[in-house]
Amino acid sequence: MRERTLLEDRLGSLAKMERDLEDATTLVELGEAEEDEATEAEGLAGLKALKAEGERRQLEALLSGEADGNDSYVEVHSGAGGTESADWARMLLRMYVRWAERRKFEVEVIEETAGDEAGIKSATIMIKGLNAHGWLKTESGVHRLVRISPFDSNARRHTSFASVWVYPVVDDRIQIDVNEGDCRIDTYRASGAGGQHVNKTESAVRITHLPSGIVVACQSERSQHKNRATAWNMLRARLYERELEAREAKVNADSASKTDIGWGHQIRSYVLQPYQMVKDLRTGHVSGTPSEVLDGDLDPFMEASLAHKLSGRTVVVEDVE
Helix, strand or coil: CHHHHHHHHHHHHHHHHHHHHHHHHHHHHHHHHHCCHHHHHHHHHHHHHHHHHHHHHHHHCCCCCCCCCCCEEEEEEECCCCHHHHHHHHHHHHHHHHHHHHCCCEEEEEEEEECCCCCEEEEEEEEECCCHHHHHHHHCEEEEEEEECCCCCCCCEEEEEEEEEEEECCCCCCCCCCCHHHEEEEEECCCCCCHHHHHHCCCEEEEEECCCCEEEEECCCCCHHHHHHHHHHHHHHHHHHHHHHHHHHHHCCCCCCCCCCCCCCEEEEEECCCCCEEEECCCCCEECCHHHHHCCCCHHHHHHHHHHHHHCCCCCCCCCC
């Protein structure tokens, strides 16, 4: 049904664009013939709108990868910076939740580990919606924040780092075999709110895939069995994403890879002090309204990443101070 809906949308939009193009062209020709500036202007406005729609559809055509149409897991981890980074990780998590809400996507919290004083050490959410992974996959990498610290009594400027890791939810069409002998399974008590049962029983599950070093965890359910099943699904998804990256690396030597959460590896900088700016260091796209970006206005950055992939150009951007 999802594939049918997608195809109907694409075919319907193509037919509509053809009709609109014919109508707009007719208006321009009619306006020129009758020297009617209003009619000609209406036709030109229609052509301009069609151009923007065509560019948007061209970007969406890039969302045709093997897993682009799937739901997506989003992991956020705090990095160098202690409490500052834990708070920054919480802000990033909220940003992606707000982005999903703007698109009417469903968000499910899989795991969340609170920071020692504030924020989060790590969290995993599942975002469900059409082409969720296709859009979110451009967000994997290290994100840097520069601001006046709310935790510093001297009001000094601090730099914080957090990493985002995005991978697709594996559905029934994709078969991933995992040898349980290669995995270590740990159970522990869930952290944070959850009631007496959750906090007093070892319902949370962590699975470590020893050959790859991949670690996944789930503590969203009261039942250990449900958490275990979700963790296995997450592990299969991570292994699938790893295989997709290996394939892409054979074609593109510059394929993205997971790096240290610190200086020199960031993909985007968010500066709140001494000026206001968000800059993507891969595409050069800049926003002067960080508050809107942190409130989920990520589409321009995602579209710029897809356009960059389409053009194949190398963008060299100096990092912000």
